[in-house]
Amino acid sequence: MSDLPSRLHISEEGPREGFQIEPGPISSSDKIALIDALSDTGVEHIQACSFVSPRLVPGWADAAEVVEGFTARDGVTYTALWFNDRGLQRACEHKDKLTVRGSIHLAVSEPFSISNLNRDRDGNLKAVRQYLLDHKTADVAVEDITLMAAFGCNFAGDIAPEQVIASIQDGIELATESGNTVRSVTLCDTMGWANPHLIEHTIGAVRERFPEMKIALHxxxxxxxxxxxxYAGMRLGVAEFDTTVGGLGGCPFAKQPGASGNIATEELVLMANELGIETGIDLDALIEAGHLAERIVGHSLPSAPLRGGSLGSYRSRASVQ
Amino acid sequence: MSDLPSRLHISEEGPREGFQIEPGPISSSDKIALIDALSDTGVEHIQACSFVSPRLVPGWADAAEVVEGFTARDGVTYTALWFNDRGLQRACEHKDKLTVRGSIHLAVSEPFSISNLNRDRDGNLKAVRQYLLDHKTADVAVEDITLMAAFGCNFAGDIAPEQVIASIQDGIELATESGNTVRSVTLCDTMGWANPHLIEHTIGAVRERFPEMKIALHxxxxxxxxxxxxYAGMRLGVAEFDTTVGGLGGCPFAKQPGASGNIATEELVLMANELGIETGIDLDALIEAGHLAERIVGHSLPSAPLRGGSLGSYRSRASVQ
Structure with a gap:
């Protein structure tokens, strides 16, 4: 009755997304240590940093130092995030280590867009046009749409699948204008409004309208x-997930201090292991990286396996007894 | 494709199970305040206290004071836990407020039984025989089996559905000997080994062997x-869940300091609300009770809605804007 994938492709976003909500400054060497620890877990993809305005996000003023500092490991794709040409140019200076690719960022909820990006829908479409022009000039492909607030919004309330379709349509039109082809969409439950039924309805609607589109869940x-x-997404065959080690993160724009962050990479890997789905990730090594993340931020993180442990470790001990 | 129930029957175990792992003493008045707050949320069933040996569990030496102190509310069933005749006698002194009913407690894992109850399988069956005799003498029905470690064990490792069936069979035989009829079984994932597939396999196996048995999940x-x-259990039509407000608890015998407790009542109610399943519980009132539980234990609890809030509250605000 389910269409579980045989393998998950996990994008580890802890180093980039995870620290932006932390109150204290995180040193470049700590960021590098976490990226290096994650590189040793078997994860395929790490989003390493943000090339954003140091004025708006002072915590990422050191993005270049972080990229220069970590050790790129074979088989791991490292990416970064940016929203404007200055960020794109900074990322392009690190093509030796970073895979430079763009994504059209749209918020399904206009009130969230105003709060998060300080732009209404028209302002945002205009900004995306400029973003696409900049990427064309830099010869960087943009084949992905990132849809924020795709399942609901603290400001706008419920989001219907039809609104998600309309936003994807917006993104496709903008991409086409600029000569790009959209191949994937990342549906972000930015403020934690999703439930299993809504996941099913929204993914079903997106697939019906855009059958060739690859869907990722954030x-x-x-x-x-x-x-x-x-789990509801996996049952529908979704195989691409963004997660953060330890469950680092939380949306600094959602006006919910202390609210939980992304789903924890450890919990998704543990579930995949138990369901017989490959991830390529060594859960015990990942839990170690999670403990490192806790030491870096100086507080415990929400990921349950950081305290409960992997099942593999208990199985080994039980079989010895 | 799923058989979601139209209504959940939630047994709130926070007052009883939740405090046993807390290091500090919890005052009787705090316990009473939490039970009273929970009584106002619309929950159907509250497990209020344990009548266990004050030597083994000093935190429940005040069980009688707690029962005398809380205000029994119409429509709410209050129960207690005990393991021997002394506990049963103490519970029977409070039949004005407590619904006194027994449950055959068995651990599917013998190593866990030894660690938790200090008895091997034979010792445990002998103890259950005595328990059933005591209940017959007191004219208290025993129609439920509580199966600990039904999905895996930190000491024994994996638990197969066949072992669950065998333990239920043990319980039914003991009940039958004593003139009782078992009508329900509570499958406890005492140490957090379950996954959605194992839930499906185990429930499927139990239903195939015992088609009339009502199944609850703890x-x-x-x-x-x-x-x-x-969610996997609900998809199979399971409608009875034990949960704790705030996610209070954790198993003190599992040798995992800091490990998470029961699933949080708030999270289950929130999911049920979003799936259109009745619970009778006011989620915002429940979140208030969760904040009270946090003040009582003096630390934050794992339940995410305690920080993220209900969706209803955000929907109301969004519709006003």
Whole structure:
């Protein structure tokens, strides 16, 4: 009755997304240590940093130092995030280590867009046009749409699948204008509004309208349903997930201090292991990286396996007894 | 494709199970305040206290004071836990407020039974025989089996559905000997080993062997899969869940300091609300009770809605804007 994938492709976003909500400064060497620890877990993809305005996000003023500092490991794709030409140019200076590719960022909820990006829908479409022009000039492909607030919004309330379709349509039109072809969409539950049924309805609607589109899920655990939503997505064959080690993160623009961040990479890997789905990730090594993340931020993180441990470790001990 | 129930029957175990792992003493008045707050949320069933040896569990030496102190509310069933005749006698002194009913407690894992109850399988069956005799003498029905470690064990490793069936068979035979009829079984994921597939396999096997048996799930979130496991159970029509407000608890015998407790009542209610399943519980009132539980234990609890808030509250605000 389900269409579980045989392998998950996990994008580890802890180093980039995870630290932006932390109150204290995180040193470049700590960021590098976490990226290096994650590189040793078997994860395929790490989003390493943000090339954003140091004025708006002072915590990423050191993005270049971080990229220069980590050790790129064979088989791991390292990416970064940016929103404007200055960021793109900074990323392009690190093509030796970074895979430079763009993504059209749209918020399904206009009130969230105003709060998060300080732009209404028209302002955002205009900004995306400029973004696409800049990427064309830099010869960087943009084949992905990132849809924020795709399942609901603290400011706008519920989001219907039809609104998601309309935003994807916006993104496709902008991409086509600029000579790009959209191949994937990342549906972000930015403020933790999703539930298993809504995941099913939204993914079903997107697939019906755009049958060739690859769908990724970026889920937050704001209200505790993150892993159930991931399971609902996996049952529909979704194989691409953004997660953060330890469950680092949380949306600094959602006006919910202390709210949980992304779903924890450890929990998704543990579930995949138990369901017989490959991830390529060594869960015990990942849990070690999670403990490192806790030492870096100086507080415990929400990921349950950081305290409960992997099942593999208990199975080994049980079989010895 | 799923058989979601139209209504959940939630047994709130926070007051009883939740405090046993807390290091500090919890005052009787705090316990009473939490029970009273929970009584106002619309929950159907509250397990209020344990009548266990004050020597083994000093935190429940005040069980009688707690029962005398709380205000029994119409429509709410209050129960207690005990393991021997002394506990049963103490519970029977409070029949004005407590619904006194027994449950055959068995651990599917013998190593866990030894660690938790200090008895091997034979010792445990002998103890259950005595328990059933005591209940017959007191004219208290025993129609339920509580199966601990039904999905895996930190000491024994994996638990197969066949072992669950065998333990239920043990319980039924003991009940029958004593003139009782078992009508329900509570499958406990005491140490957080379950995953959605195992939930499906085990429930499927139990239903095939015992088609008339009502199945309840008592899930712990030790490794972060609790809510996904609850969703898997709900998809099979399971409607009876034990949960704790705030996610209070954790198994003191599992040798995992800091591991998460039961699944949080707030998260299950929130998921049920979003799936259109009745619970009778006011989620915002429940979140208030969760904040009270946090003040009582003096630390934050794992339930995400305690920080993320209900969706209803955000929907109301969004519709006003």
């Amino acid at each position: 889920l937050h655990d704001t209200r505790g349903l993150g892993i159930a939503n991931a | 899930l712990h979130d030790t490794r972060g899969l609790g809510i996904a496991n609850a």
